[in-house]
Amino acid sequence: PRRKLYVYFVDFRAAFDGVRHDLLYSKLEDVGISPKFIRFLRGLYGQGSASVWGRDGLSEPFSIDQGVRQGCLLSPLLFAIYINDLTEVLPGGVVVGNTAIRALKYADDVVLLSDSASGLQESINA
Structure with a gap:
């Protein structure tokens, strides 16, 4: 029998910037990534800083602790x-x-699935 399918397409392109490093390292440990590689990533991401060029010139450096x-x-x-x-x-x-099936994931794209509009809204709100 045919049923209705409700879908919501999410593009996480900007979400790369929102990755919390502490949570990332924890998840890497959980999936069995070697401590040596996690130390490498901590070194790569641990010393990040940036400055912004604006109307008043170059800003003071600020640390980057996510993304x-x-x-x-x-x-x-x-x-x-x-x-x-x-x-x-x-x-x-x-x-x-x-x-x-709750969602389909590929790279930075996610499709949320539901068999009802209210169920889809609940997934979006989660």
């Missing part, structure tokens, strides 16, 4: 690990055969 590097080959993989457990915490979803 993955734009254009870095590792960033999509790090982001995928960061959001990997997203589907475990989302409510709702649809059942196809014997499989419950």
Whole structure:
């Protein structure tokens, strides 16, 4: 039988900037990434700082304590690990055969799925 399917397309492109380093390192440990590689990443991301050029000239340097590097080959993989457990915490979803599907993920794109408008709204709000 045909059923309605409600979908919501999320583009996390700007979300690369919102990756919390402490949470990323914890998730990397949880999936079994070697401590040596995590130390490498801590070194890569731990000393980040930036300045902004504006109307009044160059700002004072400020530390960067979140985000993955734009254009870095590792960033999509790090982001995928960061959001990997997203589907475990989302409510709702649809059942196809014997499989419950809450979301589809690819790189920085996510599609939320539901069999009702209210269920989809609940997933969006989560």
